[in-house]
Amino acid sequence: MHDDPARRRPVIALTGGIASGKTAVSDRFAGRGASVVDTDRIARDVVAPGSDGLAKVSAAFGPDVIDDAGALDRRALRRRIFDDPEARARLEGILHPLIATRAREAIDAATGPYVILVVPLLVESGLFNDTDRVLVVDVPESVQLERLTARDGVPPDQARAALAAQAGREQRLAVADEVIDNTGTLEVLDEQVARLDREYRGLRPGV
Template sequence: MLRIGLTGGIGSGKSTVSALLAERGAVVVDADRIAREVVEPGTPGLAAVVGAFGTGMLAADGSLDRAALAAVVFADPEARQRLDGIVHPLVRARSAELAAAAPADAVVVHDVPLLVETGQASSYDVVVVVEADPAVREGRLVQRGLTAEDARARMAAQASDEQRRAVADVVLDNSGTLEQLAGQVDRFWAERVAPVTG
């Protein structure tokens, strides 16, 4: 099994790279998706979040009000640490379960937005970092509905490009077109994945 840690700042296009790797046969373990699953209604994770932050974090249907929670934790580093302390262990445990279920010869891509921030780089055989020009990232986030100010705040709350590069084995630049990005993924697969798995 080849364990790839995939990371990149918000708006960098990490999910696009994840999808491109899945098309090439990788098993993707998506930490963002798992982070949503572990706080769904009825889960111990959601109960813990409500216990820490109050019932104001719940939407009318009993689900997590992500916007309300984001407003609290992005404005308060201590609150974000408290949330991370609840969610990250649940995500890691579920990620390990999913990876363990993959075939022994699989290429398992762990799509982890906060790989650097949570000190997980050494857990992987190869660390791939997706980068994009900050202005490009901000533009993508604004297209998703964030204000430019919110986009910059979320980018600033994460590790810097320099911090990510320090742990990277491979850096993919996603400032250009999808075709350019796919070409870089093809080269990575041919040079770093196929020789190990093929």
């Protein structure tokens, strides 16, 4: 994922279902010196007020998806695309290239021994299929539902709908090179990250 192979760092795509604990995992890798590139954050940046991305979204979906402060009205946009696959595809066609470009720029600028590229919708989007490894943060769907309803205050029907909108657990595990089981204690999570940190530091890009 780097134009100059001699300078390239190993890139590990980190993915997982909603409420699986991806941020807890990526934060631990960052604490060990890895460079973290989070496409969720990039997705927000590319539609920031005044951005070219926001202008393209407004042109495609109309002024109703822009709030009075000139920012993206995410709730209004979700309503537009929720039951409309064509609208969702149109939005992805606008945002995915912008996200991919910004992510690759961040990867090129990384200074850590390896890069953790956080891509929540790795399976669904088809983006970043040239990373060196894929790391899946895994929990049973029952745990995802419990966390969404108890921790985030999401009603059960909305929690189930959120899970249904993503790739299934089996689909994610099918593309995994490594898996972190995030159903245990934080100490167990730390141990898993420490082990993978040692492994990733020994990776050669492209292998």
